[in-house]
Amino acid sequence: MKNIHVTKDPVTLEGYQAILRPSKFGYSLKAIVGQDIVDALETERADCLKWAESKLKNPKRSTLRPEPWEEVADGKYIIKFSWADDKKPPVVDTEGTPIVNEDTPVYEATNIVKHLTKDFDKKTYKDADLQITVHYDWRRGEFYMQKWLDKRKASAAEIEAVENGEVPDLTLADMSHPQHQEMIQMHFGALRNAIYNQHKPEPQDMLGYFCGNLFTPYTNISAESVIPSYENSLAEPNDLFENELADIRTELSDWVEKNPDLPRAKFFIGKGYQYCCRALYIRAMVSSTDGETSQMNDLMYKANLEDNWFQPDYNWIKKYKTTQLYMLCNELKIKYSERDKKGDLVEKIVTSIRDGKSYDPIELLKNVK
Secondary structure, three states: OOOOOOOOOOOEEOOOOEEEEEEOOEEEEEEEEEHHHHHHHHHHHHHHHHHHHHOOOOHHHOOOOOOOEEEEEOOEEEEEEEEOHHHOOOEEEOOOOEOOOOOOOOOOOOHHHHHEEOOOOOOOOOHHHEEEEEEEEOOOOEEEEEEEEEHHHHHHHHHHHHHOOOOOOOOOOOOOHHHHHHHHHHHHHHHHHHHHHHOOOOHHHHHHHHHHHHOOOHHHOOOOOOOOOOOOOOOOOOOHHHHHHHHHHHHHHHHHHHOOOOOHHHHHHHHOHHHHHHHHHHHHHHHOOHHHHHHHHHHHHOOOOOOOOOOOOHHHHHOOOHHHHHHHHHHOOOOOOOOOOHHHHHHHHHHHHHOOOOOOHHHHHHOOO
16 A cells, blocks of 8 residues: 655755646656655665566666655755656646646745735736746645736836826725735634534534545635634634544543554444534534535524624734724724824723724625625
């Protein structure tokens, strides 16, 4: 059985890529991996060579090809993947849509990722304006692509719009990319906790939810989003689903330690039907994306968030423009003076929210046409 090696972080493409369209040498992908992956591969390679040698009729007439990786820096290796046309893995974008256009450009990754953003209007920019990175979903055996826009190009477009007098009216729904990402994460955690506390599914419902997540149509495959980490980011709520999953894993680990020769299935069989249903349900909820969680709640769970679920900190509020801060003060009925500076407005808003006032940015986004 072939082993599957999972990288914790996305790998960086390096050199020429023949992922969608084969070169004269066929399909191939080159990427940079770490020392841990290569160490595991070298161990497996030794075993594979011994097995292959045992199948040779005349080992002395055989030749050994070099390993398909090369060290390029301390602890960094370029590794090459190749496949035949009949074993070509499907390639999808981050929305799960198959990429069938073989002319879609795929280039090696460079250090310009810090200048790229996934937050852009897809109607404004064409594919020719974007850059693409390729990721691999090992669970489904598929490659998927992420489209990026160069922030410098976006800034130039905004400057040109201002010079042409095309200045859009600001609303509270106009957030910076970090603001939007951090708020979505807080909403995701708060919504999951509301479902956890308010929705008590029957065993058959839990199994149904698990199966619904496990068996998804090909076109609904969604890649795991890459959530950037920001300094002073919003604190996510303590995830109750994650906590229960940790309890299950801890209990299982203790059992395995006492019964090292027995399969793990024996543990769950001994726990009974309802425990297994609950474990599957918890595992499915933990693996659900924020979009899937919101959709399931809208259609099935109907869990209600607390009015003050959104607790932005000083740094989040500060990312609003001054005009938006005045709008937010009006929204929250906060008294202010036109002599108040931006920092004064931010302090008043943060204090007001801590004292119990709140607003729901998710509802603002829903109202944006």
